[in-house]
Every structure is written in structure tokens, then in C-alpha cells.
Amino acid sequence: MHADTRTGPGHVVVIGGGIAGLAAAHRLLNGGARVTVLEASERLGGKLLPGSIAGARVDLGAESMLARRPEAVALAHEVGLADRLRPPNTAGASIWTRGALRPMPKGHVMGVPGDAAALSGVLSDEGLRRIERDRDLPRTEVGDDVAVGGFVAERLGREVVDRLVEPLLGGVYAGDAYRISMRSAVPQLFEAARAHASLTEAVREIQAKAARGRRPEQQAGPVFMGIEGGVGQLPLAVAASVRARGGEIVTGAPVTELRRVTGDAAGAERHEGWRVVAGGRVLTADAVVVAVPAGAAAALLAAEAPAAAAELAAVEYASMALITLAYRRDETALPEGSGFLVPPVDGRTIKASTFASQKWGWIAEENPDTVVLRTSVGRYGETEILGREDADLVDVSRHDLREATGLTAEPLETRVTRWDDGLPQYPVGHHARVARIREHVGRVPGLAVCGAAYDGVGIPACVASANAAVDRLRGDDRLTDALITNPVQSLHGGAGE
Numbered sequence: 001m002h003a004d005t006r007t008g009p010g011h012v013v014v015i016g017g018g019i020a021g022l023a024a025a026h027r028l029l030n031g032g033a034r035v036t037v038l039e040a041s042e043r044l045g046g047k048l049l050p051g052s053i054a055g056a057r058v059d060l061g062a063e064s065m066l067a068r069r070p071e072a073v074a075l076a077h078e079v080g081l082a083d084r085l086r087p088p089n090t091a092g093a094s095i096w097t098r099g100a101l102r103p104m105p106k107g108h109v110m111g112v113p114g115d116a117a118a119l120s121g122v123l124s125d126e127g128l129r130r131i132e133r134d135r136d137l138p139r140t141e142v143g144d145d146v147a148v149g150g151f152v153a154e155r156l157g158r159e160v161v162d163r164l165v166e167p168l169l170g171g172v173y174a175g176d177a178y179r180i181s182m183r184s185a186v187p188q189l190f191e192a193a194r195a196h197a198s199l200t201e202a203v204r205e206i207q208a209k210a211a212r213g214r215r216p217e218q219q220a221g222p223v224f225m226g227i228e229g230g231v232g233q234l235p236l237a238v239a240a241s242v243r244a245r246g247g248e249i250v251t252g253a254p255v256t257e258l259r260r261v262t263g264d265a266a267g268a269e270r271h272e273g274w275r276v277v278a279g280g281r282v283l284t285a286d287a288v289v290v291a292v293p294a295g296a297a298a299a300l301l302a303a304e305a306p307a308a309a310a311e312l313a314a315v316e317y318a319s320m321a322l323i324t325l326a327y328r329r330d331e332t333a334l335p336e337g338s339g340f341l342v343p344p345v346d347g348r349t350i351k352a353s354t355f356a357s358q359k360w361g362w363i364a365e366e367n368p369d370t371v372v373l374r375t376s377v378g379r380y381g382e383t384e385i386l387g388r389e390d391a392d393l394v395d396v397s398r399h400d401l402r403e404a405t406g407l408t409a410e411p412l413e414t415r416v417t418r419w420d421d422g423l424p425q426y427p428v429g430h431h432a433r434v435a436r437i438r439e440h441v442g443r444v445p446g447l448a449v450c451g452a453a454y455d456g457v458g459i460p461a462c463v464a465s466a467n468a469a470v471d472r473l474r475g476d477d478r479l480t481d482a483l484i485t486n487p488v489q490s491l492h493g494g495a496g497e
Helices: 019-030 071-078 125-136 148-156 158-175 189-193 199-213 233-244 292-299 306-313 362-368 389-406 428-442 459-472 480-483
Strands: 011-015 034-038 050-053 056-059 094-096 101-103 224-227 246-248 253-266 269-279 281-285 289-290 319-327 340-343 352-354 372-375 413-424 447-449
Touching: 011 019, 011 269, 011 281, 019 224, 019 233, 019 289, 019 459, 034 199, 034 233, 050 224, 050 319, 050 413, 056 362, 071 233, 094 158, 101 189, 125 158, 125 199, 125 389, 148 189, 158 281, 158 340, 158 413, 189 224, 189 447, 224 319, 233 246, 233 292, 253 292, 281 480, 289 292, 292 306, 292 447, 319 389, 352 389, 352 459, 372 389, 428 480, 447 480, 459 480
Parallel strands: 011 034, 011 289, 034 246, 094 340, 289 447
Antiparallel strands: 050 056, 094 101, 253 269, 269 281, 319 372, 319 413, 340 352, 352 372
16 A cells, blocks of 8 residues: 555646546545646547537547446546436447348357357357357366457357457457457456356356346446547546646646656655656646556656556557548438447458447437448558558448448548557456556555556546546555456447447
């Protein structure tokens, strides 16, 4: 546990104005701290980006948040967005595989079924028969961690991974299922797999436990939630709340120096604090919360926490692009549902499409004559596709949409939003790396870290990470311990994130 770093009456600098940094600032103010948020870019919100296309308000980044965890929804309530929370209009999505749009199977955990019948229609007959062999195979040890793809392929066959696990995990992390950590990315499955010889039996236990654990009002409640006008409204509302309560937020202020200092405090006591240089300003602080991506955090911490910086520098990221398209409604006929995912094994260019006007009722209500949809491209290790011009990305998106849905109309408007190094990767051993980072950071008084690189890439995970970081500054590790024992699984929002 940390010693008291005077985060009540003291001054805390938060470096990073994404949702994690803003959530940290919000919680610090709740505890009585004086807060300054420094954001290197000219805008707040990080991967949450509100925008518009053909007059329609849309998200140009993340578009939904997990509602089965309380952190993000609670924050939305606290900053005055309770009456704008909206569940998806439809939760039905499809998989575009083996030449057709097929209904997204139910009864699985991140693509891993409790029985073969759950994947009927998506897998071949041979693939379904391979799943049945799971109960007769000897136990596969997971050890301290294991790659999702390799473990599931060994138990149930590669077809399960290639046609369902891969597109679902790819939608969350833009990663490779055969590299992604089961312990970090699908923690419930990891724990169940340690207790059961059969993987399908482990999945059935997860499903039964989840059903027993939900309160009656949660049984039919939404798994995901959006916000009227887009979840990009959330960081703006948090920032407004921070400013209204006296917090300072400075954009266009990249931090160029972060150093611990010792000076004379009131009463001639020696007081340890921080010197932060940003955008021509020099600030002194009692504590610092670093809420930026891993590479930027590594650079900031190189002087004062070099071991943590070395671990952070090793965190890899994937890049992706979102292509948003608007069409005239009278020229557009889309299949039902919220959109579709695309397995890489099928050789398509796009990895998903979201039918935004069908998924979010407020888009259709505000824009009755317009249909908005979006596609995503780019996975870990893919560089060729992301090197193309915007117009080429629009063309390949329209080509794949035509093949999948028959959509041939000319769009009214298109927008390409690139997220270079947008998604941290969680390879095997990620949990151990995060533990080492926290251990090294914990040895430096008045320092905490948070964000998507640690405990999950979804909005609730980032908020939970921020809450835990703030409490650690106060010497309270309970939220950090809870995150370790009950990780925030970053689920896929249905069709294309």
C-alpha cells in the first residue's frame, strides 16, 4: 500500500485527456484534490470521438460500452447523461462466412460454444463433429496463461477459432487469436478451463454461473449501452463536470518532462512532489496519474521509473481504420440486425460492418431519410491495407458491402477515421507484465498509471483502471485487487467496433 500522498487537499496532475484520464480527474475531485489535466492533442476523448456525416450525429471511434459492468454506466449517470443512455435497437448480428451472411450463434463465450449445436450453420459438418471430440480428449493444461486460439483449436478444432473466435476477438483487439492471452482477454474462460478437463463443460459452467448471478432485473437487461448522440459524448460530459468543479483541463499541452522533486513545504518540512513541464508551463504536483498509451507512458516514466518504462515500451499496438458511409434511405435495403463480422480466413478486406441506423434508434429518429453504416479494416500485423488512400478504403468497403448485402447505391458522403496504434495487444503473459508495471510504479511515491494498456480495452475497463489508480494514490488497493481477481472482460459489441 502507498503512503498518503496528500491527494485530498493536494494538487494532482493527470497526464492524458482520454476517458481514463478524465475519469481519474473526476474521481480525484470527488476526493477533494485540486486537479490539472494535460492533453497533448487539441481535443479530449481519446478513442471516443463524436462526429457527423450527411448531417447525422455518429461515433467515429468506439460506439458502445458494456452495461453488465457498472463503471462506465455509473460515470455517465454521475455526469448527467442518465436520460441519454440507450440500449441497441437490435442485438442480432451476423457472420459473413462461407459465402453468406449467417446469424450470429448464441450460447457461446467469445465464440467458444457449450455444445456443437450452438454453432450449427456457421461451421461445416466436419467442424461440428470435431467439437464433439472435446469431451473425450485428455485435459489440456493452461498453466499460468495460454493463447486463446491455440488452446481452443486443440480442444475444439481450428474451424471454431477461424470462423468465430477470431472475428469476435479481432473486433475487440484488432488482434490475432493465436497470440491473444486467454487469461487477460477471456478471463472467465481461463478460470473455468483450469477447473474442467472439457472446454465445452467449462463454457456451460460459465453460462450457468452467469444466469444464477444476475439479479432478476438484469436477466433481460442490455449487455451493451450507447448514448444518444454517440458515446463520444461521454468524455465531453466528464470534462464539463471536471471544469464545473474547479478542475483545470489544458489541451495542446504535451508533457516534455516529468521529474520527482524535493522541496520545503509549510512548517519547514521536506516534501516530495513532482515537476511537470508541458506546453511551456512548469507545474508542481503532489501526485501524478499517467493516463496515456503505453509508448508515451514509457517515455514519461523513463527517468523516474525506468523498469516500468521498459515494460511499457514492450507493449505492442494494432492500427485500424473506420469507414463511415451515409446513404439515401430510399436507395438502401440492408439485412436485418446490427451488422456483421468477417472471419479473416474468408479472405475479405473488411473485418466488420455496423448498420448504425439500425443499431442505434436515435440515429434513425434524427435522420429518417438517411442510412448510416460503417466498416472497419486493419488487424495486428496488417500494414498494406492501412497504407492505402482514403478513397481506396472506401472503394474496398463498398465492394465488400455489395458482396455481403447487395448494396449498390452511391453514398451521400463518406468519412475515413484512422486509429494508428489504436488498440493495445494482450499477448500471453500480459497479466504478468501489468503486475510488474504496477509493482515498479508502486515503488515511486505519488505515481499511478491507468488506461487501456492494463486491464481491458473497453470503456468500463478504462474507467475501472482510472478508479483503481486514484485509490492507490490514497493508499487503498482494494479496487486494484478487485480488478486482478475479477478482470473486466472486453466483450464485442455485436458487429464491428
